[in-house]
Each structure stands twice: as C-alpha cells, then as structure tokens.
Amino acid sequence: MTGVEARVPGRGSRHGVLRAAIAMDVRLQRRYGFWHATAVVIALWIGVLRLVPDGLLGAAMPYLLMSDLQFFLFFIAGALFFEKGERTLFALLTSPLRFGHYLTAKLVTMSALALVTCAVVVAVDYGTGFNAPALLGGVVFMALLMVLAGFITAPLFPSISEWLLPSTLLLALVNAPIVDYSGLYPHLAFYLVPSQAPLLLLGAAFHQVELAGWQVAYAIGYPIMWIVLLCLLARRVFHRHVIAREGGR
Template identity: 40%
Template sequence: MKRLAASLWLDFRLQFRNGFYYAAAFVTVVAIVIFRQFPNLDFKWLLPALLLNNLLVGTFYFFGGLVLLEKKEGTLEALIVTPIRTWEYLLSKVVTLTALAILENVVFVIFVYGFDFKPLLLVLGISLSAAIFCLFGFIAVARYDSINEYLFPSVLYTAVMSLVFLNYFGLWESWLFYLHPLQAPLLLLKSAFSPLKNWQVIYGLLYSALSVGLIFLLSQKMFYRFIIKKEGVR
C-alpha cells in the first residue's frame, strides 16, 4: 500500500510538472465557452458522446504521453529495478488520470448543462470510460519510444474505439456494438442524463468492469513483454 501511495504521489507530481493539469483546465474552459454559445443544443442527448470524446484526449493520449516521457527520461527503466509492482505502476496512472478526468468533465457538465443529472452514474461512467482509455493508451504506446513511431498506431486505436459513435448516432445499429468495451460506459454516461432500462444500466456496470479487468491483465502482459523484456521495441 505504501508503494502504491508513493507511486500516486510521484505520478501527481509528474503530471503537474509537465502541465497536464493546466492543459486540462485550458481545454475545459475553452469547451465551456464554446458550448455555452449554443444553448439550444440537445445536451441531454449530446453530452454522453461529448464526454467520451473528451476522455479520449485526457486519458488515452495523456497516458501515452506519460509513458513516452518516462522512457525518454529513463524513469521507466529505473522503476523496473525498484520494488514497485507492474499493477501498481499501471493502477497509479489510471487512478490519477481518472481523478483528473472526473474533475474536468463534471465541471464541464455543470457549466454547460447544469445540475440536472445523476451524479453517481455520471462519475461511474466517466471513471470506467477513463480506465478503459488509460489502459488502451498504455497498450498502444508500450512498444514505442518516440512520438513519431507512436502517432500513427495511436490513430488506429482511437478509430477502433470511436466505432461506438456509429451506433450512438444511429449511423449503424447492431447488437455487435454491445461487445465493444466502450459501449457499456457510454450507456452509463447516457443513463446519467436520460432514463434507461434496468438491464442497460446493469450491463453498463458489469461489462465495463469486466472490460477494465481484462484490459488491465492484458496491459500487465504488455508491460512485461515490451518494457521489461523489450521484445520488438521500436
């Protein structure tokens, strides 16, 4: 527990020192200013998709940026020989980035939409979405050492993750989308603003938790393969 607490503190300092919190605050303020110019938009319908899109940058790309930064500074290699466990390293970043995501997105919702939402479902939707994005962010970046190598593969990852928007906006409706790991947290976000059937909320909670667990295990394997063993590192 002490190792995890120390890792959380180090990650907080790293993110603060490199301007992640300033960047998040700036983007949030700009987004609030822009969307407050359109009070007639159907935010109850639009917000879940907006939030999921916001989380993509604040978690997936922030996580990737942190890993690349640590590789460049040699911090990641140094961590390998310390007592810190792989799961503690991953969990620390997921927790700190998720906390930031909750703060910035709840503030965004309040200033753009008001308080007419279910706080618990909103926080759960943001948290589970952020965790999935964070872990996919690590998987996407694990084998790369530079932003140039990482950039194109990251776009492919985001394209696949964004497929849920096809179903959400009615462009392609299929039950297959319920197998997509982000469909479940997207439904939770939707349930924070609009009533859904009980089975949809239960599915959102259980499938999101299952997705986080499985992707976390995969992330640990990727850490061992590309960070510790350095297989195929580019």
C-alpha cells in the first residue's frame, strides 16, 4: 500500500495530518512564488478597475473576477509540475499522507488564496454594497473548479509547456457561459458548463442579475455535484499518472 493511501489511526491523528498538509502547502506556495504572483495580479486588476467609470464598475466586476480566478488553473498546474520536478511527490508516497489529505490541502489553500485576492480587489475598487454570500459562493466554487481542472489535466502531460496548449481549450470552455451571461446568445445549453453557476453568483453579488429560485438551486447544487465528481476523477488520475510513475522510478 502506498503512502498516500496509508490510513492514520485515530480521528485526531487524521486531523493532525491534514493540518500538516495544509501548512506544507502554504509553505510550498510561498516558495514557488505564488504569493508574489498573486500580489502582482491584485495590483494589475486594481489598476485596470481604476480606469472603469463608477457607473460600469458593478457590471465589470463579474467578468474581472472570473478572469482572475482562472489564474488558479495555472497555479495548481505549476505546483504539480514543481513538486514533480523536485521529487516532492516521491517523498509523499512514503509518508502517512493520504490522497484525501493531499487534495484537500490543495483545495483549501488555493481557494483561500482566491478569496483573499478577490476580497482585496473588491474592497479597494468596489467597496461595500455587494451581496456577500453570493460573492463567497461564486469565488469558492469557481476556484475549486479551476483547481480541480488543473489537478486532473496537468498530470496527463510530461511538462508544463506541453500542457499549456490544451489548457487554452479548457479555458475556452470555461468562458463559454459569458456568451449567455452577456446576452449575446442566451441559451440553456450554457447551463451544462460548470462555470455558468459561479458566473451567475458573481453577477448576483454585484446586482447585475436577479436569480430565480431554480437558478439559485442550480448555482449551488450544480457546482457541488461537479466538484464531487472531479474529486473522484482526480483520485483516479493521481493513481494512474502520478503514483504509478513516481513509484516506479
């Protein structure tokens, strides 16, 4: 049995391993320069929003935050390739860390970083007056979907340069619901794309759309369903394309 699947006895021990995994992931993010990159992105978006007239700021925020959150697709892919290159993943295979702890740590730290990024941008440029629950839901759901998408697709490629081109196709799909949201071509088919749900929540957060009851249920339930499915797929991909390769070296 590999280290990432070894069970740690006792509930307190499991929680301790998870806390250690989160702490380790925070240190790795700092080491890999993700915090500096996030600071640059925050400064960039704050500067861009300064150019937007006040009357259009609410309409611009959902688009900007969607673009901002898509950076986490590249952050998680970069983290995985860094860890692979430094043989960090090989060390994890011989530790008591389970896959669930490893993935949860990634999801927690990345979504927390996303929340901080979006909170700073909104606070500086938009101020108060937004719908906090809708903003929280939109940011967290979008961040989790992006992190899981990167976690699943990055291990399929031997290098980040080979992953970049397919990632643009993924981003094209992620951005497809903007066509519906903007009113260019409204169609229910866009609701099949998971990113439609957080986009609606972000629109509601800044009072750009008024969601019907079924849309609220969709915006909450649909991304949760996808997050669960993607977590299961992430385990399969990790075992087949990471554990099998690292363990065989």
